[in-house]
Amino acid sequence: MDVSLLLWVLTILGLGILIGADFFIGRKPHDVSMKEAGIWTVVWIVLAVLFGLGLMVFGHGQASQEFFAGFITEKSLSVDNLFVFVLIMAKFAVPSQLQQRVLLIGVLIALVLRAIFIAAGAAIIANFSWVFYIFGAFLIYTAWKLIQEARKDEEDEEFEENRLLKSIEKKFGVADQYHGTKLFIQKNGKRVLTPLMVVMLAIGTTDVLFALDSIPAIFGLTQDPYIVFTANAFALMGLRQLYFLIGGLLKKLVHLSYGLSVILGFIGIKLVLHALHESGLHVPQISIPVSLGVICGVLVITTITSLVASKKQAQAEAAAAGPERIDA
Template structure:
């Protein structure tokens, strides 16, 4: 299935959306991205008030869209959208943590960080569209795709859990990234940042800036996250429009959310455990869905139950992370040298 067929013939793919809704949704997405580009046209540090304001806006947007789906297409479409959105948003927070590591590793100036994040979000959106189209084509070819997606998610969950159990602090080795090594081998790199410029001319020769290297590294990580996130949301809904919408709304606002959460992300030490549980749960859900098509007696997991499990997991890992953070902070504080009331009396 070509990307053009995917967007131009939604009624042939079991989608709730007609061509008009597709066009309106994509146009709205392009408009929001254009606003983001306009807002980042001049390098500046993002203050908390600005970041919180835009984060709230981008959180209210999918809520309003979900209620529109409820009014226009019924509760099933709305619940599938909200469930898929929660899944994709939780995965995108992990994506943000990797972005934070990359920006730190490349020593990206604070004034340029939002532009790198915007490049990363645009790249992620393009990759998600491609993977969503491929996923829709796979599902149309047979139910075996559900089994494949389920196994991919279970294996990914095992990988995430293994890394979480190591307990080592995550880091990014820039020199080990093939895309970065390839660029450095064939194109000279400037020794400093040149604003938003990715390519400059020095002594009559073209050279790339460290900003270009950081952007390429972000794109490379986008590919990995697209492989995980698209099968995950197909475990919630088979509707290509809802899959696209959940990904788009989850990615929009990541730029602002990054500056809100950059101090909090490092404290969510149990997030990867939660993501492993969520990915494994959705993987099992997909396998059960495939098995139900072969043996009707095999039970399936309702979407509403999936939403409850996912929210419960995210709340649990957030609370346990905060509790562990408080415990470690208390343990690191020096003991109070002042005598207690009882010892003072004696």
Template sequence: MEVNLMTWLVTGAVVLALFIFDFYSHVRKPHEPSMKESAYWMLFYMGLSVVFGGFLWMTWSEPGSPHQHGMEFFTGYVTELALSVDNLFMFALIMGSFKVPRKYQQKVLLIGIVLALIFRLVFILLGAAVINAWSDVFYLFGLFILYTAVKLIIDEMSDQPEQDPSDMWIIKTLRKVIHVTPTYEGDKLWVRKAGKKALTPLFVCLVAIGMIDVMFALDSIPAIYGITQEPYIVFTANAFALLGLRQMYFLLDGLIDRLVYLPYGLAVILGFIGVKLVLHALHENNLPFINGGENVHVLEIPTVVSLLVIVGVLAITTLASVIKTKRDEAQGAIAPKWNPAKDITEQENETAN
């Protein structure tokens, strides 16, 4: 398999077609997806990911490692899927803050996910250009990912409340410079009032999600470059992980914040990838003040080991979270979690009745 311009164009067209299909088949008509619908389409997109990974496994080989790129895709896909859970938590926080009616959340999510993919593509191409120009950038990538892992643990252990997304500077500025309707106008992003265009709260919510997407891309892209240096694999792993993100949001409905140990698991994964990046940088070292500018002979972690570590950490932290949550509920230590989206829907139904 040769990754040329035509390969990129075809892949981009297929991904775009899948998003368009998603919009016209599920999102165009506002509705609240059922668990069955979400599960079915989540499995569908996971199946597509497996098929694509199998295609790379069979067709893209290197001397001495015939299935390396296929393994890199699966490892990158699992990593991005895991990191996407953090996105889901922030999406829930943002939509809860803006009180987005549940039947309109699919549209917000889909547009937000498309924005996320666009932002990530920009960072992927920039990352590839930087790596080609200066291979020692892996030192910076590794240190940044290690910093992110430590910060994730510190933030999780602190009792500080999450920042209200509507308090973001850009959101406050947007509300000052252009009129925003006080209520939602169906699933419209803007409307005309008295001959003047006005944004709806749905549009403002999308801006908040877009800003969060940029922050997550800053963590996500260096992390996956610790698994593969192939921009095509980085992009496709991100694309397939994001394609099923909307369905995952509704499938994990109300359970995201019950995965109490998952942030620690993500921190371990990021820390592992950070170490892997630093080891790779040492192996390819050109910095004159390290080993006289010569390569440092260190252990490089194989991709298959990375995959096993990532899957193992996710399995352990998820299982531990489920056990703790059930034990705490049985002891009455915690009450059933409040779901802002469902609460909004119930309020709407009460008003309608």
């Protein structure tokens, strides 16, 4: 898809206006209700759908299909990020009324860092087609690793700060309590970070680790930097509201990691086949409609099996607790 500089500028300005409106509406710290989270979740999904349809009308069908496949993939991988966001919020004991501010700024940091990753990835792909072998192998390895992690006991999971975050805390110092929405305060004549700033940095920089698999994954569906960027932008900007909307549902998605591993493995194979094709070998290639069907199918099946398994587990726990209540 041939994208002019003007279209890039207009797209970034449009996203900036939407982000600004989101920030202005929720600028006052408050507890996000299910209604508010639900409305904004629907708004961002509708905007993504309209954008995809706009690509179909003003661009071409291939671009639209690639956007929707990329958006759904990035959205599903972003949902997995929410598990880590929950751990971060718990570790830093973030007050409920400040969590929406943390997520907004944290996601903005993540979006900027991902834009850098996307630009670098696009430049590498444009000059070295063999990089698809590396991307494909990495996604297949990540898929296997996800399965291994899913089989472990998740109750002992705890967020560990990365080296960058630790070095920032050591250099600037951190206040011992929250100070509303302030990011810095003066303490003993020295300017130090507030815990709120640390959490925002934790959310943003931790997302870089997720970008290591999500960026190669979407490049496996499209090599168009414009579609890669916009799909990531729409997926990330709806993540804040999704956090509050499905926070209680996350624990019930027990098979999500298995589903994501299947998707990453599938895209990894797609990338390897594409690399072989680029090398001159006559191998079958997986089309975007097939990719879109597989991704959606896996997510639907994973969600259904997760809810069924969670329901059975709840019933088993209730049955086991029954005799104890009678004895009591």
